[in-house]
Amino acid sequence: AQTVTQSQPEMSVQEAETVTLSCTYDTSESDYYLFWYKQPPSRQMILVIRQEAYKQQNATENRFSVNFQKAAKSFSLKISDSQLGDAAMYFCAYRSGETSGSRLTFGEGTQLTVNP
């Protein structure tokens, strides 16, 4: 079974600064997808960024980028120019690519605080 670990329960960053959230995973599969979702106080899960394991190039979405290290099974999220609206719980998630309709396996989450 796959597992996802987020070792930082809480992180804080100053507005306009950069912060990196860590995520490691364990799998024996070679075909999979990785995601970062954010959950603000409204509780709705919002997709931030996604990465295919087959792609060497790190995904980027505006101020959000990932550092995908496949051999190390690491998938960190970097948020640049942090904004107050980035404050949320961030979840790293894994999905198998071996079969369709695979469930998401989530990490425990990292609560990000953005200080003005």
Next chain:
Amino acid sequence: EAGVTQSPTHLIKTRGQQATLRCSPISGHTSVYWYQQALGLGLQFLLWYDEGEERNRGNFPPRFSGRQFPNYSSELNVNALELEDSALYLCASSQGPSGRAYRMEETQYFGPGTRLLVL
């Protein structure tokens, strides 16, 4: 484009009652997933429906069940409610099963959730 919608936003029940939660997927999505987010237990997969069929279920007892309608909307039913069923229930939708090359399109998009409180 409308996102995933869920109703009700909040639901209060007493132990032993039944709860029904509803989810409407993004237009064009045929797959619906249900997750439970309980305090201290994280996010756990409950059920996956596609084309009206239950395709997979997580490690939950049979009193958690559901169905998917021809318009791809879905219901989650929880029978014989227990106190520990109190949680946020999240529904997600995605495009249906596809070939390996297109599986990124099965990315799951979430609704706002239903908060169930069992007293």
